[in-house]
Amino acid sequence: SAVISQKPSRDICQRGTSLTIQCQVDSQVTMMFWYRQQPGQSLTLIATANQGSEATYESGFVIDKFPISRPNLTFSTLTVSNMSPEDSSIYLCSVEGSGTYGYTFGSGTRLTVV
Amino acid sequence: GENVEQHPSTLSVQEGDSAVIKCTYSDSASNYFPWYKQELGKRPQLIIDIRSNVGEKKDQRIAVTLNKTAKHFSLHITETQPEDSAVYFCAASTGETSYDKVIFGPGTSLSVIP
Numbered sequence: 001s002a003v004i005s006q007k008p009s010r011d012i013c014q015r016g017t018s019l020t021i022q023c024q025v026d027s028q029v030t031m032m033f034w035y036r037q038q039p040g041q042s043l044t045l046i047a048t049a050n051q052g053s054e055a056t057y058e059s060g061f062v063i064d065k066f067p068i069s070r071p072n073l074t075f076s077t078l079t080v081s082n083m084s085p086e087d088s089s090i091y092l093c094s095v096e097g098s099g100t101y102g103y104t105f106g107s108g109t110r111l112t113v114v
Numbered sequence: 115g116e117n118v119e120q121h122p123s124t125l126s127v128q129e130g131d132s133a134v135i136k137c138t139y140s141d142s143a144s145n146y147f148p149w150y151k152q153e154l155g156k157r158p159q160l161i162i163d164i165r166s167n168v169g170e171k172k173d174q175r176i177a178v179t180l181n182k183t184a185k186h187f188s189l190h191i192t193e194t195q196p197e198d199s200a201v202y203f204c205a206a207s208t209g210e211t212s213y214d215k216v217i218f219g220p221g222t223s224l225s226v227i228p
Contacts, residue, residue, distance in 0.1 A: 033215065042203060043158065043218045058215075059115075092157065102148045102160035103216060 002027050002095050006106030013083055013113050020079045021109045023093035028073035030096070033103065034066070037090040046091075049076050083113045116141040118206050120219030128227050133191045135222045137204035140185070144206040147180060147187050148216065153200045161202075162189070194226045 003026040013019050023032065034046040047055040047068055055068040069077045080087055090110050094103040117140040127133050139147075145166035150158040164171045164178045164187065171178050175194075180187040191198055204219040 042220045045215055045217070048215055102150075102163050104160075105157040107157050 001102075001104045002029060004093060004095065004104060004106040006093055006109060008109055009107060010110040011112070013111065015084050015113055017083055018079055018081045019083065019111060020077050021091055021093070022077050023075065023106050025074045025095055030073070032070060032076040033094045034068065034076075034078045035092045035094065035105075037092060037108070039089070043092065046078070080111065083111075085113045087111065088113045116144060116206055116208065116217040118204060118217050118219040120204050120222055122222060123220065124223045124225075126225045126227060127194050129194060129196060131194055133189075133194055133198070133224055133226075135189045135202055135204065135224075136186060137188070137206075137219050138184075138186045139206040141206070141208055142185065143208045144185075146207040146214075146216075147178070148205050148207075149176075149178060149189050150203045150205065150218075151200045152203065152221075158203060191224075194224075196226050196228050199224055199226045 005024045007022055011019055032049045035043040036046055037043050045058050046061045046066055047057045049055045049068050049070040051070045051073050065081055067079045088111055090108045092108045093106045120137045125133055148163035149161050151161045152158040162173050162176050162178050164180050166182050169180055175192050177190045201221045201223050203221050205216045207214050207216045
């Protein structure tokens, strides 16, 4: 299955600032997915990123708050903009797994907003 | 959209006993049902999955059953071991490709007591 390198692994940020999270995949993938996992909670899909087109956002998530870039088939970024403490969470990218429809996840970015 | 429910939210079993986690889904078009295991501080990992044309699938100590008519599916872990302790997420997906988004249940925290 694909190997995903996600960074940063964690960060502590001031409210009102922005953080960009990067995911690099070791193979070309059509879709990349961004999830949020709040403490002790399940995984909530933020958006789906297809190379060459705008990301598709789920209900409750907007592009101004979570802009996504997908410049090529192996890389994507998620920016968390104008952060507030409510944005404190783990953010994970994922891609489809090879040979199965199961997703492979990056190691996650633990974000704390103070 | 798809809604996945999962029960129980917490489960504690003695080592060697069996554990069963049950999930229901709302969208009758869903046809792919993966299960993920997430150990503390780690990324979710796919442990088994099933498609709608199969009623049961087994992989060593874990098995998944699907009742498409009733729209529920279950994870069975036999001969539990302490290393099975983790949070387990069921999920559901519509569509025919791995490009389709996967919706996760709220999770079950499994504790295996030595």
